[in-house]
Amino acid sequence: MTGAQRARRWLLEGLVDSKGTHQGPHARPTERAHSWWQVMCLTGVDYFSTLGYQPAIAALAAGLLSPLATVVLVLLTLFGALPVYRRVARESFNGSGSIAMLEHLLPWWAGKVFVLVLLGFAATDFMITITLSAADATAHAVENPFAPEWFRGSEVPLTLILITLLGLVFLKGFREAIGIAVVLVAVFLAMNAIVILVSFAHLGDNPLVVTDWWAALNTQYSSPWLMIGIALLVFPKLALGLSGFETGVAVMPQIVGAPTDTPEKPAGRIQGAGRLLTTAAIIMSTFLISSSIVTVLLIPQQEFQEGGSANGRALAYLAHAYLGDGFGTVYDISTICILWFAGASAMAGLLNLVPRYLPRYGMAPQWARAVRPLVLVFTAIAFLITIVFNANVDAQGGAYATGVLVLITSASVAVTMSALRKKQRKRTVGFAAIALVFLYTTVLNVIERPDGIRIAVLFILGILVISAVSRIGRSFQIRAITVTFDQTALRFVDEDAERGEIRIIAHEPDHGSPDEYEQKNNAERRYSHIPADSPIIFLEVHPTDSSEFEEELLVEGHDRFGYRVLTVRSGNIPNTLAAVLLEIRDRTGVIPGAYFEWTEGNPVSNMAKYLFFGSGEVAPVTREVLREAERDAKRRPTIHVS
Numbered sequence: 098m099t100g101a102q103r104a105r106r107w108l109l110e111g112l113v114d115s116k117g118t119h120q121g122p123h124a125r126p127t128e129r130a131h132s133w134w135q136v137m138c139l140t141g142v143d144y145f146s147t148l149g150y151q152p153a154i155a156a157l158a159a160g161l162l163s164p165l166a167t168v169v170l171v172l173l174t175l176f177g178a179l180p181v182y183r184r185v186a187r188e189s190f191n192g193s194g195s196i197a198m199l200e201h202l203l204p205w206w207a208g209k210v211f212v213l214v215l216l217g218f219a220a221t222d223f224m225i226t227i228t229l230s231a232a233d234a235t236a237h238a239v240e241n242p243f244a245p246e247w248f249r250g251s252e253v254p255l256t257l258i259l260i261t262l263l264g265l266v267f268l269k270g271f272r273e274a275i276g277i278a279v280v281l282v283a284v285f286l287a288m289n290a291i292v293i294l295v296s297f298a299h300l301g302d303n304p305l306v307v308t309d310w311w312a313a314l315n316t317q318y319s320s321p322w323l324m325i326g327i328a329l330l331v332f333p334k335l336a337l338g339l340s341g342f343e344t345g346v347a348v349m350p351q352i353v354g355a356p357t358d359t360p361e362k363p364a365g366r367i368q369g370a371g372r373l374l375t376t377a378a379i380i381m382s383t384f385l386i387s388s389s390i391v392t393v394l395l396i397p398q399q400e401f402q403e404g405g406s407a408n409g410r411a412l413a414y415l416a417h418a419y420l421g422d423g424f425g426t427v428y429d430i431s432t433i434c435i436l437w438f439a440g441a442s443a444m445a446g447l448l449n450l451v452p453r454y455l456p457r458y459g460m461a462p463q464w465a466r467a468v469r470p471l472v473l474v475f476t477a478i479a480f481l482i483t484i485v486f487n488a489n490v491d492a493q494g495g496a497y498a499t500g501v502l503v504l505i506t507s508a509s510v511a512v513t514m515s516a517l518r519k520k521q522r523k524r525t526v527g528f529a530a531i532a533l534v535f536l537y538t539t540v541l542n543v544i545e546r547p548d549g550i551r552i553a554v555l556f557i558l559g560i561l562v563i564s565a566v567s568r569i570g571r572s573f574q575i576r577a578i579t580v581t582f583d584q585t586a587l588r589f590v591d592e593d594a595e596r597g598e599i600r601i602i603a604h605e606p607d608h609g610s611p612d613e614y615e616q617k618n619n620a621e622r623r624y625s626h627i628p629a630d631s632p633i634i635f636l637e638v639h640p641t642d643s644s645e646f647e648e649e650l651l652v653e654g655h656d657r658f659g660y661r662v663l664t665v666r667s668g669n670i671p672n673t674l675a676a677v678l679l680e681i682r683d684r685t686g687v688i689p690g691a692y693f694e695w696t697e698g699n700p701v702s703n704m705a706k707y708l709f710f711g712s713g714e715v716a717p718v719t720r721e722v723l724r725e726a727e728r729d730a731k732r733r734p735t736i737h738v739s
Contacts, residue, residue: 130353133369144341195508217557222500226443264476296391409490495546577676585654594685624739671718
């Protein structure tokens with residue numbers, strides 16, 4: 098084996114299954130589930146780690162109003178995002194999240210494009226999680242008093258090193274380490290609790306700090322109502338504190354269920370997911386409010402600005418100021434670890450997301466089924482984002498918030514549509530109101546920080562272009578995952594196989610009258626020179642959604658007006674005919690012959706019809722699909738056209 102062959106084999110190791118349901122990098126089916134609180138820690142490395150930078154971003158965005166704006170955010174979390182995602186957990190319990198709920202809202206190609214757009218925003222969310230977390234980990238390392246002097250000014254190289262280490266972990270083979278996540282989350286939350294409690298104690302000893310803050314607020318704003326109004330306007334800038342909900346439903350398969358759970362109704366697992374989401378939301382809300390109070394009251398506003406000691410690390414600033422550099426260094430280490438592991442969580446999310454949808458749509462190259470090539474692609478993208486944003490935490494906040502808010506808004510729309518379909522009037526109104534609030538938040542965030550939507554648009558365009566090229570490139574592949582014959586269909590092909598010859602007539606069904614089958618039979622026997630005593634079987638493909646790519650085919654046998662007919666439902670006619678012919682050969686050992694008539698019309702327009710509608714020039718395309726699938730011409734089903 099040459100070096101190139103060994104490298105290719107290593108890169109393509111760990112391909113996902115044919116249905117695109119691969120659950121994580123280099124993963125195998127889940128052997129042991131975990132308690133909901135343990136899985137909460139797995140999502141918490143993403144959700145809770147935002148405490149490393151969220152208070153500083155909130156103070157920078159809302160200034161002295163940060164605590165009030167954070168209260169608005171918490172209310173939206175508890176009474177908006179939480180009920181939405183509890184519903185998502187009940188209806189999308191296999192880890193597909195809210196995107197799966199929206200997948201079937203729009204038919205045909207519109208639905209596929211809609212999902213691809215949402216995937217673009219999800220990719221923005223996960224990719225910025227990687228780069229933002231790594232950049233903030235670097236900020237904590239650089240600002241530590243024991244850090245070497247050369248760290249300053251080297252933020253970009255240090256961040257790239259962290260991203261490289263993350264990529265290397267996944268290239269080697271990542272195993273979901275819930276135990277590590279539990280330790281990281283427990284230590285990190287405990288350290289933050291200590292810092293916040295000590296800070297509140299300092300506020301108790303210095304009540305003038307609170308008085309001065311309130312006086313400054315009243316100087317800037319003439320009334321409490323104006324404060325509330327401004328807080329409602331600026332709280333979208335704090336949307337980073339909403340991250341983690343989509344991840345929470347994505348990890349549901351890891352939650353242990355009840356003994357009575359079934360794959361169709363995993364009530365115990367759904368209940369565990371509800372506890373996970375609720376507990377995480379309450380913990381995070383408590384930390385968000387308390388951290389926003391102590392950071393704004395105890396840290397000078399200029400320290401939050403770029404280059405300031407609290408920029409991107411407000412709680413770390415307080416840890417060093419009130420607990421000493423020793424404790425502060427331990428806090429920095431715990432923060433760096435959980436931020437780095439948050440990047441691992443985001444990378445795992447990407448590696449779950451891409452194989453789940455794109456291969457099933459035929460919109461990803463074959464190598465996208467393997468983990469390691471995707472890791473290299475995502476790592477390269479993370480490098481580019483880090484360099485473009487100069488490893489700046491504040492600069493990436495808008496893009497992160499955009500991805501988070503679009504996903505939550507889409508989830509709100511999904512549960513609203515679900516409630517509407519089930520005629521739950523009160524819930525429909527409630528979820529619609531939540532969706533409008535999140536839509537407002539998203540639009541305002543995009544207007545205030547358009548860099549987020551620009552990055553998302555780049556991801557969306559990239560996904561759409563790659564998807565279109567891949568779909569066209571894979572047009573002549575066998576698309577059937579499985580081909581199953583019912584008993585009648587098996588009897589038909591077995592009867593002819595015993596005679597040593599199987600003749601299949603491809604028939605496009607029309608009104609289904611006896612004359613239709615008689616005329617087709619007579620025409621094919623005449624123009625294709627089929628002997629009068631030779632038995633034939635009609636094969637009909639009844640069109641479905643042509644935007645689907647991979648399908649599970651069921652071939653059914655029917656006796657119609659004395660003729661034997663095989664029917665199959667599929668969104669693509671030529672590829673389905675080829676798959677059925679090959680399955681007949683493999684089942685019986687007899688190479689079938691298929692008979693077609695030429696399709697009228699311009700060849701170019703027929704090819705366009707094939708690409709978009711799954712029909713068009715059927716005979717030549719069926720022959721090409723067979724040629725691609727079976728290189729040995731002697732074993733290839735024969736195609737006759739008249």
